[in-house]
Amino acid sequence: xxxxxxxxxxxxANPKTGTTSIEAAFGKYADYRSASGPRAKxxxxxxxxxxFRFFESLExxxxxxxxxxxxxxxxRYRQREIKGRPQNMIPEISFEEFxxxxxxxxxxxxxxxxxxxxxxxxRDGKLPDISYFRYEGTPTLHAYLATKVxxxxxxxxxxxxxxxxxxxLPDPAELNIPKLDRIYEIYRKIPFRNDGRTxxxxxxxxxxxxxxxxxxxxxxxxxxxxxxxxxPKAKRRKQRRAARQASESAGA
Numbered sequence: 082x083x084x085x086x087x088x089x090x091x092x093x094a095n096p097k098t099g100t101t102s103i104e105a106a107f108g109k110y111a112d113y114r115s116a117s118g119p120r121a122k123x124x125x126x127x128x129x130x131x132x133f134r135f136f137e138s139l140e141x142x143x144x145x146x147x148x149x150x151x152x153x154x155x156x157r158y159r160q161r162e163i164k165g166r167p168q169n170m171i172p173e174i175s176f177e178e179f180x181x182x183x184x185x186x187x188x189x190x191x192x193x194x195x196x197x198x199x200x201x202x203x204r205d206g207k208l209p210d211i212s213y214f215r216y217e218g219t220p221t222l223h224a225y226l227a228t229k230v231x232x233x234x235x236x237x238x239x240x241x242x243x244x245x246x247x248x249x250l251p252d253p254a255e256l257n258i259p260k261l262d263r264i265y266e267i268y269r270k271i272p273f274r275n276d277g278r279t280x281x282x283x284x285x286x287x288x289x290x291x292x293x294x295x296x297x298x299x300x301x302x303x304x305x306x307x308x309x310x311x312x313p314k315a316k317r318r319k320q321r322r323a324a325r326q327a328s329e330s331a332g333a
Contacts, residue, residue, distance in 0.1 A: 082124045083111040084136055088230045091133075091141045094123050095200045097154040098144035098216045103223060105237040110230045126201050126209055141209075142226070145271060146216035148196040148264045149253050152180060155194040177251060184260040196264045201271075208271060218275040220283070225275070228284045 083092040083103075088110055094100035100122070108114055115122050124133075126143070146154075156179045159171045168190040171179060182192035203209050214222040227234040253261050274283055 082115040082122065082129070083107055084113040084133075084139065085111045085230075086136075086139065087112060089140050090226065090229055091129070091136055091139045092226070093126060093129060093141060093143040093200075093211075095143050095145060095197055096123050096195060097151045097158075097197060098146050099223075100144075102237045103144075103226070106223065106234050107226050107230070110226075123200070125199075126211065127204050130203070130209070141211035142214065142222060143201055143211060144214045144216050144222045145201060145268070145273075146197050148198060148261065148268055149250050150217075151197040152183060152194070153250055159191055159194075177256065180256060180258060180261065184258045196261075198264050198267050202267070208267070213271050213273050214275050215271075215273040218273060220275050220278075220280045222275075224280055225283060228280050 082094055083090075085091075085107075092103060092107065092111075094104065094115075104114065104122075115124060126141070129141070130137070153176060156171065156176050159169055161170075171191045174182075179192055182188055183194065185192075201208065201211075201213070214225065216222075223234070223236055253265055
């Protein structure tokens, strides 16, 4: 998670959506970033609303990946040895078998993972009023954040799986998995900001948006710059203290 009062955003790190790369690229623009460790890094929308109310006025942004693609990413990731957690390593089973294990009420450790939809739901199972970005869509969340900070920010492709990706994934509708069907009912209702809109339309900053879009269209998207502008020091110290305490509480 990244919090930036200077640039008015809270980035909520939904697993399997390039979170390590986003945090590496935009960490220097944040006034606060969550502590290391999966629980502290991947603070859910529900946990944020409960423990980080001090930052509720900032724009919350989150990336959501197609659920079947998210689950396949978990499947690939857990095919490799996980240091200190052998129970999370997937046995030699197919992806379809993995999905059926995942769909159980009490799944085994290796299949006890999130589809990515659970991450964004409120306590009562609703979709909150925040900024959603489709992982597979354009403009990307990376491009949107670059526009918010007013600079072209190079992408950092980090923490990618070494297991080859399957070219085709099964059609969720043909799998006959009720849990997955319910997930897709919610997924289809998400109001993604990057469906059919340009950066300029989303941000109102046409000049910077054009520059970012042009740079992000390059093969390696290489450019850089320094963040500018700082808020009042006392207020920022107070915010960092509040965020640190909430993060420590969340990771406990």
